[in-house]
Amino acid sequence: IAGITQAPTSQILAAGRRMTLRCTQDMRHNAMYWYRQDLGLGLRLIHYSNTAGTTGKGEVPDGYSVSRANTDDFPLTLASAVPSQTSVYFCASSDSGTGSEAFFGQGTRLTVV
């Protein structure tokens, strides 16, 4: 693994189904983030984690949950998917508390039908 990796790259999901988007980084960054990106709205923060064992809510957390059991992994779960969760999801990581850049995964394109 080099950098930050997301899986799957794309998914079509039936409404009401549960889905977990995976994110793994090998840079030992303490902070990780989940964003959704919709046309005309830019990146919106769903949840974040400043360090392993802690998580926080972002701008649009409803319908999503996260966990941070260790430094490397930060999965995002949709408990019961709805069509409004159709979006491109990006995971990112950085050294929090500094002005260091955020590194992004390649994105997951999710369509809820």
Added chain:
Amino acid sequence: GQNIDQPTEMTATEGAIVQINCTYQTSGFNGLFWYQQHAGEAPTFLSYNVLDGLEEKGRFSSFLSRSKGYSYLLLKELQMKDSASYLCAVLDSNYQLIWGAGTKLIIKP
């Protein structure tokens, strides 16, 4: 509330210069980032400004005025591969990134 404003779309000619502006109102300031995002790809880091002034990096330069809540990204000698969206983001007092909606830059031959 927190707000980042940038133009939705700009068009420029190959070989020319373009300036993309960003104004911000945030709770605290710990720096401003510019990212480039090609269609269908992830954002990639371009620049970081925390002090007033101009930072130059090859064909790209970024300027910051904290008193005016203003930044710009200057792209010189435009190439077709510069066609992309350019995202402005501010690191607020909690070290959270606040993102603008992005500026789609179209380069014409």
